[in-house]
Amino acid sequence: GAVVSQHPSWVICKSGTSVKIECRSLDFQATTMFWYRQFPKQSLMLMATSNEGSKATYEQGVEKDKFLINHASLTLSTLTVTSAHPEDSSFYICSARVRGTTDTQYFGPGTRLTVL
Amino acid sequence: QKEVEQNSGPLSVPEGAIASLNCTYSDRGSQSFFWYRQYSGKSPELIMSIYSNGDKEDGRFTAQLNKASQYVSLLIRDSQPSDSATYLCAVHASGGSYIPTFGRGTSLIVHP
Numbered sequence: 001g002a003v004v005s006q007h008p009s010w011v012i013c014k015s016g017t018s019v020k021i022e023c024r025s026l027d028f029q030a031t032t033m034f035w036y037r038q039f040p041k042q043s044l045m046l047m048a049t050s051n052e053g054s055k056a057t058y059e060q061g062v063e064k065d066k067f068l069i070n071h072a073s074l075t076l077s078t079l080t081v082t083s084a085h086p087e088d089s090s091f092y093i094c095s096a097r098v099r100g101t102t103d104t105q106y107f108g109p110g111t112r113l114t115v116l
Numbered sequence: 117q118k119e120v121e122q123n124s125g126p127l128s129v130p131e132g133a134i135a136s137l138n139c140t141y142s143d144r145g146s147q148s149f150f151w152y153r154q155y156s157g158k159s160p161e162l163i164m165s166i167y168s169n170g171d172k173e174d175g176r177f178t179a180q181l182n183k184a185s186q187y188v189s190l191l192i193r194d195s196q197p198s199d200s201a202t203y204l205c206a207v208h209a210s211g212g213s214y215i216p217t218f219g220r221g222t223s224l225i226v227h228p
Contacts, residue, residue, distance in 0.1 A: 034216070043204065043220040044160070093159045103148050103165065103214065110159040 003027055004096050006108035013084055014116055021079045021111045023094030029074040030096035034105060035067075038091045050077045084115045118143040120207050122219035129226055135192040137222050139205030142186070148208035149181055151190045154221065155201045163203075164190070195226040 003026040013019050023033055031052050036044040048069050050056045056069035068080040077096075081088055091112050095105040119142040129135045137151075148167055152160035166172045166179040166188065178191040188207075192199055202221040208214050 044218045046215070046218075049215065091157075097214075103208065104150075104162065105216065107152075107159040107161065112157075 002098060002104075002106045004030075004094065004106050004108040006094055006111050008111060009109060010112040010114075012114045012116065015085055016083055018080055018082045019084055019113060021081075021092055021094075021113075023077045023079070023096070023108050025075045025096045025106075028096075028098050030077075030098065031074065032097040033071060033077040034095045034097075035069060035077075035079050036093045036095070038093060038110075044093065047079075081113065084113070086115045089113055089115045118146075118207075118209055118217050120205055120217050120219040122203075122205050122222045124220055124222060126223040126225050129195050129224070131195060131197060131226055131228050133195050133226075135195045135199065135224055135226070137190040137192075137203050137205075137224065139188045139190075139207075139219055140186055141188070141205075141207045141217075143207065143209055143217075144183075144186060146183075146186075146207045146209065148214070149179070149188045150206040150208075150216070151177075151179060151188075152204040152206060152218075153199075153201045154204055160204055192224075195224075197226050197228055200224055200226050 007022045033050045035047045048056045048058045050071040058064045071077040093110040095107045097105045121140045151163045154160040164179045172179045176193045180189045204221045205219040206216045
């Protein structure tokens with residue numbers, strides 16, 4: 001139980017294009033999903049907290065117009081990197097918190113984005 | 117600013133030994149503590165959670181929490197080469213937001 005999927009697992013795109021990453025909770029409902037970014041040999045950096053049916057809450061320093069988050073249902077959240085640049089190349093990981101709980105979050109497998 | 121500190125390592129232990137990983141946190145009101153394991157190029161996977169002072173055991177893993185010292189640790193008994201990974205400590209902020217703060221992780225190497 002508590003499986004989170006991400007799609008795609010990796011993507012290569014040209015500078016200036018937009019990339020959408022999907023995060024799905026497969027066997028549970030997730031009222032809250034988190035989006036993280038991780039650069040090589042660094043820890044997870046929380047980008048935003050996404051609650052179903054409401055606007056995402058972004059962490060300080062994260063541009064909400066560049067990283068568009070949509071949490072349209074209890075099982076799906078998307079992150080769109082708009083006008084991607086090489087410095088956006090990173091490992092993007094989502095996690096989901098089981099509905100009705102406040103603690104444990106389960107991570108998706110991550111999406112490796114490379115911007116050329 | 118809430119902080120979670122971990123020694124980045126690497127911590128190198130021989131196969132079969134006990135690996136001890138440590139974590140300190142700054143938010144005295146924190147209530148929930150988690151250890152994750154992350155293999156290179158993969159996302160974190162939950163190992164254990166702990167909420168009360170003392171020890172919590174799960175198989176070869178034991179989490180220890182001391183809220184007075186703001187210290188949480190993870191012991192891995194009978195370490196195996198497959199335990200070689202980065203171990204992340206996560207603490208949930210006080211105040212009801214339950215937003216996690218992660219440490220930078222400790223790299224563990226278990227050599228045969």
